[in-house]
Amino acid sequence: MIGDSETARSGVVLIGMPGSGKSTVGRLLSEQTGLPFLDTDALIEAGESKRLAEIIAHHSPEGFREIEAAYVQSIQSAGSVISTGGSVCYSRDAMQHLAGLGTIVWLDVAPEVLEQRFADVFDRGVLIEPGSSLADLYHSRFPLYEQYAQIKIDASPLTAEEVVSQIRQQLAL
Numbered sequence: 001m002i003g004d005s006e007t008a009r010s011g012v013v014l015i016g017m018p019g020s021g022k023s024t025v026g027r028l029l030s031e032q033t034g035l036p037f038l039d040t041d042a043l044i045e046a047g048e049s050k051r052l053a054e055i056i057a058h059h060s061p062e063g064f065r066e067i068e069a070a071y072v073q074s075i076q077s078a079g080s081v082i083s084t085g086g087s088v089c090y091s092r093d094a095m096q097h098l099a100g101l102g103t104i105v106w107l108d109v110a111p112e113v114l115e116q117r118f119a120d121v122f123d124r125g126v127l128i129e130p131g132s133s134l135a136d137l138y139h140s141r142f143p144l145y146e147q148y149a150q151i152k153i154d155a156s157p158l159t160a161e162e163v164v165s166q167i168r169q170q171l172a173l
Ligand SMILES: Nc1ncnc2c1ncn2[C@@H]1O[C@H](COP(=O)(O)OP(=O)(O)OP(=O)(O)O)[C@@H](O)[C@H]1O
Pocket: 016, 017, 018, 019, 020, 021, 022, 023, 024, 025, 041, 083, 084, 085, 086, 117, 124, 155, 158, 159, 160, 161, 163
């Protein structure tokens, strides 16, 4: 667990698997609290003028991770709600930077639930080895999300509104 300064406490950084609800919950939390909202996937797409799936298709997984880490480390907005991409957990530097911008909240959603949320994980542009399942990805990323999270929400049985409510309760927002 890293990042515990006063500045870090003023914002919220959502991490977790693709489809765990980071963008949905982040937008709702921003609407309810009035904190500005930033989605790192949108930041990358705007900066590269391409859709994520296209960017991923044109780079190696390591290449995409470097691009993502550079965009994330360019963010200066402490005190915002920041929804990240699921793969940001691979960059220690990016995670350390995020820890300086807000409390890191992990939306933990079981792979069986994630599978119901999108038909084809490969269409979505996720960094997953061909032949691997969402469950494989979940288990390989679990220790990374766990390492960086300051708060973990067991979000599998919750609606997006309930997740927002738990975050607001835990952070007194
Ligand atoms: N708590 C929830 N319960 C049910 N469905 C949800 C919940 N949160 C999000 N969803 C739905 O799951 C899908 C994925 O959500 P979302 O795009 O917010 O995930 P994400 O974590 O931002 O994914 P990515 O890492 O790909 O950006 C959307 O269709 C959204 O409406």
